[in-house]
Amino acid sequence: MTKAPHRRGADRTEAIMRTTLELGQEIGYARLSMEGVAARAGAGKQTIYRRWSSKGALLLDSLLSLHEPALDYPDTGDVVADLRTQIHAAVDLLAGPPFGPLFTALIGEAQYDPRVAAALNERLIAPQAAKTVERLQAARDRGQLSEAFDLDLAMAILSGPLYFQLLITQEPLTHAYVDRVLDALFTGLGPISRAAGR
Template sequence: MTEKPHRRGADRTEAIMRTTLELGQEIGYTKLSIEAVAARAGASKQTIYRRWSSKGALLLDSLLSLNEPTLDYPDTGDIVADLRAQIHSAVDLLGRPPFGPLFKSLIGEAQNDPQIAAALNEHLITPQADKTVARLKKACDQGQLSRAFDLDLAMAILSGPLYFQLLITQEQLTYEYVDRILDALFTGMGPAQAAKPSGPVA
């Protein structure tokens, strides 16, 4: 039986993305090229350019297609536990090749390439931020969080220290660091406690 065209196309796309990750890990993003990917994957440059406008777009799709499921949130009813589990998973993902080193390279490329910045925001940053805010909102509706807290700001406070350590100081992200962020954030983000009487009741 002849293989169906759409199956052949899916297999070719998967092979191209797998090759992109392999080559990116071997030679780094700077030396990565569409020509090199095409040669190893056994595809033409035209085939690749029909699907992706640049190596940055190709790398972004490759990273997302192979790793995106690990970035979903659990929902156990405990907002702190769910945030901790999701962020620990993200730390694991960012700490291992090929995703971690290539993601950092992609962030760097986005500073000089508006198209990559837009694609990164559209396909990864914004969807993840929306998932975080949605999970925080549900916890707020359940009374686990203060209704007065700005949820978009909470998302930024959660992610900011991680990007700072990953990209600026380039220290290793650890579970302990994540837990410190959560402890600091939820000290001020929890629901208000009823004030206790300061003296004896008459």
């Protein structure tokens, strides 16, 4: 029994994406090319170019379609512990093996390719930012955070140092660094006591 055409197409797409990740891990993003992927996957170049506009778009789809990050927040009642759990998982994804260097390269590529930037924001960054704000909102509703603090700003303050470390200084992005960022942020995010406000 032969496979339906749409299933064969899906199998071919998955094979191309798996090849992209394998080749990217072997030779790095800078040397990755659409032609190299086509040759390794046994696919025509036009097949790949019809589906993906650039190697950045191909890598993004490969990473997020085959390895969709499981970065949902727990809700234990302790907002700092929950943020720590989720951000540690994000750091492991973005900075650790096996795909850390490819994610880092993809974030860099987004600075030059507006389509990659838009797709990265739509599929990864915006959903994660919304989950973070939602978790912070739940904590604020419980009186664990200052009512006056801007939660979107809190999200930016929380993520900014991580991207700075990952992309600008290129120093190791570690759990210990995440913990330092959280400690610094929540010193200012905490609720203000009535006595302190007088």
